Amino acid sequence: MSTPIKRLEIIKNAIELEDDDIIISQLARLKNEAFGDELQAIVVALEQKNYTAAIAAITAWLQSQRAITQWRDPQVAASKLELKALEERLRDLIDRRNARVQQLDEFNDLYFSRLGPLMQQILALRKTLAELNLRRQQAEARRREEDYRRCQQYMAQAVEVLATLTQRWRDLPADSVQAAEARKHLQQQSNLIANLLAEALELESGLTREEEPARQARDDANNEYEKYREQHHDAEVRLRKGKNLSEEDQNELKRLWRQASKLCHPDLVADDLKEEANTMMVQLNQAKQRGDVKAIRSLVARLQQGFEPLMASDRLNDLERIRKKMAQVREQIDTLVNELAELEKEESWLLVSSLSNMEAYFVQQEKALHDVRASLEHQVSEAQLDTAA
Numbered sequence: 001m002s003t004p005i006k007r008l009e010i011i012k013n014a015i016e017l018e019d020d021d022i023i024i025s026q027l028a029r030l031k032n033e034a035f036g037d038e039l040q041a042i043v044v045a046l047e048q049k050n051y052t053a054a055i056a057a058i059t060a061w062l063q064s065q066r067a068i069t070q071w072r073d074p075q076v077a078a079s080k081l082e083l084k085a086l087e088e089r090l091r092d093l094i095d096r097r098n099a100r101v102q103q104l105d106e107f108n109d110l111y112f113s114r115l116g117p118l119m120q121q122i123l124a125l126r127k128t129l130a131e132l133n134l135r136r137q138q139a140e141a142r143r144r145e146e147d148y149r150r151c152q153q154y155m156a157q158a159v160e161v162l163a164t165l166t167q168r169w170r171d172l173p174a175d176s177v178q179a180a181e182a183r184k185h186l187q188q189q190s191n192l193i194a195n196l197l198a199e200a201l202e203l204e205s206g207l208t209r210e211e212e213p214a215r216q217a218r219d220d221a222n223n224e225y226e227k228y229r230e231q232h233h234d235a236e237v238r239l240r241k242g243k244n245l246s247e248e249d250q251n252e253l254k255r256l257w258r259q260a261s262k263l264c265h266p267d268l269v270a271d272d273l274k275e276e277a278n279t280m281m282v283q284l285n286q287a288k289q290r291g292d293v294k295a296i297r298s299l300v301a302r303l304q305q306g307f308e309p310l311m312a313s314d315r316l317n318d319l320e321r322i323r324k325k326m327a328q329v330r331e332q333i334d335t336l337v338n339e340l341a342e343l344e345k346e347e348s349w350l351l352v353s354s355l356s357n358m359e360a361y362f363v364q365q366e367k368a369l370h371d372v373r374a375s376l377e378h379q380v381s382e383a384q385l386d387t388a389a
Helices: 002-017 020-033 037-047 051-068 074-171 177-205 211-243 247-264 271-290 293-307 319-343 347-354 358-388
Strands: none
Touching: 002 020, 002 037, 002 051, 020 037, 037 051, 074 177, 074 211, 074 247, 074 319, 074 347, 074 358, 247 271, 247 293, 271 293
């Protein structure tokens, strides 16, 4: 009953100030709050501009209500109004974020539709090229392993020869010509063993060094291809559902989804209603995915009938709890402001928001992707020839 009291006090002051504009604006709201016969009579008098009767009835009704109405801390009223303003600010920010996300989603779906097949071909070629490169690296690793084993054999033989030469040199007189010649052969054999050892170490260090990056590149290419194929499939499903709707229904779906998400977003409702709000948001998003305009329309009707007034500013009357909620909403506002600022710096948003001619953009992208595909096809052909060789 406190709302009609305050509304009538405003109207009474407006009559005394002879301000017809205030009376008209407050009357529209009062009509929705006038549930008793006395209030209905006041509404009729105001509509008929019978201000003498109206002010007398208002004065009498206010006096009767003050006798039974408990005193209300003006700090509570002020804080509730401030909280309501913060909730409206948060609601607007959520709507802005949703609008941007929706715009990005629509662009991504259109991108998948127009360029998806080309991109999938390019990713398949990259996957093939990565696989061929891995095979080449594996073949090279096998050759290195064979070279390593041969090098080890040669080194073992060289060590045996060195042992034989050493024994022969020890058996010769130290100052003989034959000893000098044997020392020369010993030095040559030692140099040969050193070279073989260096070659063996180099071959050993490269046995797995070059293959592992190629294997990682192959796995990354496979993962990227599979991920893109799933995204492309999901986008195709959404677009097929969208094609079943008329342009009018598609626009209504977007409008209703944004409207409903503002009414039941978990960040907007009172804490004790978050679970219910989460459930409704899930239903809302599922209906959007299905392209079910009827279901979203029904959800909006339910929200408007009973869920919207259940914001914290409408439910809380304890000053401490109101101020705590205000701090919470301010924190949510700061988070969303930062989130929007970061989103608007992202390349995807800068692209979408700057495109003036969508068709020209896609034509240009198609040409560039055709060139990329041709280059990859050439690389795959060369890699296949290398692998065969």
